[in-house]
Amino acid sequence: MNEKDFQEILDIGIALSSEHDLSKLLDKILSKAQEVTGADGGSIYLVKKDKMIFKASRNKTLLEKFGPEKMKEIVKTFVIPVTKKSMAGYTVVTGKLLNISDVKNIPSSADYSYDPAFDKKYGYDTVSMLVIPMINRDGEVTGVLQLINSMENGHPVAFKTSHEKIISSFSSQAAISIANAELNEDLKNAHFDTIFRLSEAAECRDKETANHIKRVSHYSRLLSEKLGWSPEACELIFWSSPMHDIGKLGIPDAILQKPGPLTPEERAVMEQHTVIGALVLKDSSIPVIAKSRIVALTHHEKYDGTGYPQKIKGEDIPLEGRIVALADVYDALSSKRVYKPPMPEEKVISILKEGKGTHFDPVLIELLLENMKKIAEIREEFSDKESDYDNFLNIKTIDLKTLLKQER
Amino acid sequence: MNEKDFQEILDIGIALSSEHDLSKLLDKILSKAQEVTGADGGSIYLVKKDKMIFKASRNKTLLEKFGPEKMKEIVKTFVIPVTKKSMAGYTVVTGKLLNISDVKNIPSSADYSYDPAFDKKYGYDTVSMLVIPMINRDGEVTGVLQLINSMENGHPVAFKTSHEKIISSFSSQAAISIANAELNEDLKNAHFDTIFRLSEAAECRDKETANHIKRVSHYSRLLSEKLGWSPEACELIFWSSPMHDIGKLGIPDAILQKPGPLTPEERAVMEQHTVIGALVLKDSSIPVIAKSRIVALTHHEKYDGTGYPQKIKGEDIPLEGRIVALADVYDALSSKRVYKPPMPEEKVISILKEGKGTHFDPVLIELLLENMKKIAEIREEFSDKESDYDNFLNIKTIDLKTLLKQER
Structure with a gap:
């Protein structure tokens, strides 16, 4: 040579x-x-x-x-x-x-x-x-x-x-x-596996299903892609949105799981899950955690300033907060919950349209409506099974021995 | 050339x-x-x-x-x-x-x-x-x-x-x-930051302090080092022990936060936090998650087979479960809780010695007692401040604006 x-x-x-x-x-x-x-x-x-x-x-x-x-x-x-x-x-x-x-x-x-x-x-x-x-x-x-x-x-x-x-x-x-x-990929996957597992576990107190989190992540990434964000930025919101409700860890069962409507005092406590989430995720130089904190804090703000906890409005609400807000509400309406069946698609769309410019960023609403086919595909791919609704409730039937495969 | x-x-x-x-x-x-x-x-x-x-x-x-x-x-x-x-x-x-x-x-x-x-x-x-x-x-x-x-x-x-x-x-x-x-280090740190944050957040429902988790991690690593484990294995138990109580997410407030003693039925529910933890962490090929699952499942077993949930005994209990069991109990005794002051050191030691071979692995008890100086250093370094005891309770006093530094 x-x-x-x-x-x-x-x-x-x-x-x-x-x-x-x-x-x-x-x-x-x-x-x-x-x-x-x-x-x-x-x-x-x-x-x-x-x-x-x-x-x-x-x-x-x-x-x-x-x-x-x-x-x-x-x-x-x-x-x-x-x-x-x-x-x-x-x-x-x-x-x-x-x-x-x-x-x-x-x-x-x-x-x-x-x-x-x-x-x-x-x-x-x-x-x-x-x-x-x-x-x-x-x-x-x-x-x-x-x-x-x-x-x-x-x-x-x-x-x-x-x-x-x-x-x-x-x-x-x-x-x-x-x-x-490959080592890099393994390290990233390990991190994201942990984010999903623990976010899912936290959501279960709220009787949300594990797939709720996955759907919201996918909807959020789709919206960010349609906004023309870089692949890295789209990836970041995908991994930041699972922890949007992590602050519910700090909300008492009595309020979180109350079957009927909340009193004004209870509502005030419930709304603090946004701030508690931001506290759990505060002061981190790690991009996914820093972004998660913004999402946790701002995903209940509304475009017209009537949301919480800061009542900020419009462009003052970080875009990732506006994205997850829409993804979260869309998923709540369109999927089954223990207390309600899924809402028919036309009804969901009409509610979202009503909220355009008041509850939701009008640009994002348009992007969502333009991409209903892809949204439906995500909904299908991560649809809930009956057994997902009582994740932690049937532990008595689990075989302990199969749980203890000792990998040492 | x-x-x-x-x-x-x-x-x-x-x-x-x-x-x-x-x-x-x-x-x-x-x-x-x-x-x-x-x-x-x-x-x-x-x-x-x-x-x-x-x-x-x-x-x-x-x-x-x-x-x-x-x-x-x-x-x-x-x-x-x-x-x-x-x-x-x-x-x-x-x-x-x-x-x-x-x-x-x-x-x-x-x-x-x-x-x-x-x-x-x-x-x-x-x-x-x-x-x-x-x-x-x-x-x-x-x-x-x-x-x-x-x-x-x-x-x-x-x-x-x-x-x-x-x-x-x-x-x-x-x-x-x-x-x-450096990228590798960043990715690892990001993962471990997430594990600590979310584990800490989960512990707060139980009125444990964030430092409890850190102390248990450090005690566990120290014991594994003294057992002569490889640096990698010691690192792994350090990062696996924070999630030992993650299953408490599935335990109702009414039981988790009950001030008085639990009824037998309530105790049975409480003990399921080990199994719930294993479920949260199941089926992962990621070393830290797989190891965390074993720790979560087995950290309440006792050496003589009177623990839970499987009532396994002695060497049948995975060593990492035995290590975290001892670290966890030592920390519970030696630190302040909302309901009790810290126990004096002699009292802690006498309780641990009493449990040698019944509650605890006798080898590990010896290692702990031989290394009380290092244990005390860890306890000092991660000692609880008064404000740590009401982490989520004082959120009304937090300035929202300082929380929302928008890093975009």
Whole structure:
């Protein structure tokens, strides 16, 4: 390898290790590998125990032929077992790369063979392949990078030995970057799992179902997407809305679970759940907690200033508070509660329209109404089952032994 | 640079990007930089806005002279402003490296100067220095790597131009690895912040203080350390114990907050908080949640099998359940509650000793008693203030405006 190649590998390493989003990272690995080798196409498999998951794919010819939408469908994820029979599996089992000049000439004595089904289905002509195991620092093969058709003057030719060297060298960095991105995802998921579990548990005192929280999160994200927010901002409101009612932890059962209407004094106590929520979540530099605090405090304000606890109005109400306010009320009206059946859709819509500009932000109402189809899909996906309504009430019937699987 | 140098940089890059623990990473960066340049010592500053934080340091001569304990004291962290007056600050402001053959010959016309205070204090003789900015992909200087005294045949000589090249090249990878490790820490902290906040909020219904949870976490970690568990396992129980009483969310106020003794029926309901907690935390592949479930379910079992909910005994009770059981009871006895003053230490100890082998794991009792000094330090550090006892009760006095700092 020459100095230019080395510098390229270093640069690629730095580019890969600064990408934390797994799917963007895989795409970057593929595009860098294509750049370096002139490959027309490429795919990445990730190895999980005895399975390989097809996770990412790029193909210039097919993209041109079918366009990006159809392409997504063509390269849908699938899972195959790790065996020597596939070329990718062979590299996992042996830890060795395969550089094949023409897949049609693979001898029948080889452990692996080329499956022409994909080529036939999509009218593609696979000739040369470079299949490289991605190996982590413990020497384990954690993935496979599979490149197809090194192009020269518009024709597929064999991958060069110099390609092998460069790709092998950067594939270790790729393996580590993938592990890092997966660790990141795990940490995020752990955090969000906790937010959902504890928010759900808190809601159960109020006889709300666990799915209520999920629906409100999804409705809120949908509205923020339609407002044109960045993906990160939409993600943030998705994870901030579950804790909107966390302050109900501080409201006595006698008021929270009172069957009839509340007296003015009881109502005043009940309304404090917004402030208690803000107290639980105060003084945090963590974005999702800081945002949750704003949502908890402001999700009962009304657009005309008649809400609570601060009676602020219009644009003075943080937009995330206005979003969750609408999502929360929409869900309360449109779903079953222990004390009421779900309201028919026309009725819900007419109530929301009535509240446009008084209770609700008029822009958000319009966005909601324009997207009723997507809203209905979310409602369906997270619909409540009968058993959801008495979550904590049937604990006597639970088998303790099944609860105690000791994972140590 | 030759092929060997390049391969070394690649290997260093891979070693750095697979280290997620920040302090281990900084140490690794320093030791690799020492290897490559023969430097006797080195330090790393991290840049945070207009400040530089001295974060890590290694020095072979001083380590030999003073030993590891004293060394820790010598290289304690400190913060200095980013200005051109210090050499590290100069590299941050200009983005350029400094390669100084002898710090005593820095001309007085230079922006920066060498401060001999450290050398005088510890009898060290700084001669040559290589000070290199660590630059991230956006071109920002996020840290400084400062190397001291390149050694040849036991004598400090100037750093070579080839050292400059190698260190500059690997310092970009170092900058990104540091950013990745910091991101990891942020994600973990965000998760743990949520666990503590929501666990504390849940405990407040029970008129427990927020510090109760913190003390139990610290006592539990201390016991696990004394059992000789790995740092990771000790960390895990620290973060799993806060949710031990999360199931109290499912217990009605009338029972949870009853001032007098409970009837047998009420007691049966109260005891279900262990099972409810396990339900809230069930079916998670996330280590901290899975462990929390075991703690929630088993922290009221007794060593002789007379606890609840499963009446399991001895070694059948998961060790983390036995640990938190002891930590929880110790804290209940030794701290003030709304209904009782703290119990005098001798009384607490005699009660615990009485429970050895009946209520508590005898090994754990011994470990606790052997470490009463550390236990007392934890109790002091997280002692309750008067105001902690009515957390949610004084919300009427809170200024709403201060609560609504809109961080958007």
